[in-house]
Amino acid sequence: MLFAYQAALNILDAEMLFGDQRIRDLLDPSVKPAKGVDRDNLFHRKTLAGLGITDRRQVNAIANMAYLTWPAHGKSNTDAPYDYWPRITNAMDPRVLERQVRWHALPVGWEQLDYPTFLERRRQLIARVVREAFETLTGERPAYVPTTPADMIAAGESQSTEFKASARWNVHTQQPDKSLRHNIVKAVCGFLNGEGGNLFIGVADDATILGVENDLTTLGSQANVDGYELFVRQLLDGSLSAPTATTVRIRFPEIAGRIVCQISVAAAGKPVFAQPSKGGNDATDFWVRVGNATKQLHGDDLLRYQEEHWG
Incomplete structure (x- = not known):
């Protein structure tokens, strides 16, 4: 090798x-x-x-x-x-x-x-x-090129890249929406249980850069990137079965004049579970990134995946 x-x-x-x-x-x-x-x-x-x-x-x-x-x-x-x-x-x-x-x-x-x-x-x-x-x-692949946040976004969603328009502000209703937070938890859980990857908040499904500026306005006195990082950290650590300090890195690149939240996730060394969307204190849902989608596994499929992925 x-x-x-x-x-x-x-x-x-x-x-x-x-x-x-x-x-x-x-x-x-x-x-x-x-x-x-x-x-x-x-x-x-x-x-x-x-x-x-x-x-x-x-x-x-x-x-x-x-x-x-x-x-x-x-x-x-x-x-x-x-x-x-x-x-x-x-x-x-x-x-x-x-x-x-x-x-x-x-x-x-x-x-x-x-x-x-x-x-x-x-x-x-x-x-x-x-x-x-x-x-x-x-000639089967184009020349090897650098992978910047802008490059990854331009390449679209994949096994290792996912987009979310926002985490706190509903772009359709133009109002704060707490239900959006579970989408972030689910996506990070999927990367942890898969091969790792990058979640970009402030990016539409078609790779349009939206930014997290609207999300920031909902943070009150902490309406800045430090407050946003604290929100994400608390959300993940309060919703997942394992702490994320050692597996998740949060950055805020500026792309096309807007601030995007980039959550870089390392593959976990053991299964990680998430709290269900309807609430509850127990983290029981297992999500994994498969292709360009995050899927929930149950029963035999879950046991089989765990055995194959972590041995």
């Missing part, structure tokens, strides 16, 4: 993670690599040792290695990914970061995942990068 992935990164003309040197130059025996440019662990050895993982094969698994350039003062062998990732990436151009995350096969919210789940998800994404790269050689 390693050699196929190296070849794919070469085909894609990919950059080093955190850097601008091309990986093809690193792999070229006639070019001397820059100091500090190499494959390294994403989960550091000392971090894994603290988790009781010391076996060399596990520590140096292919899925834990990446071609990267550590920024000056950016590496600490005692840092967990959830410590160093935001510190380094907050200073990066978002478009470059989106591109590098895809090239380097990093799952959404990977820095928050437990190690076995991270390895499993990244292996799947590495295989996808390899497949897509070689398909570009046969």
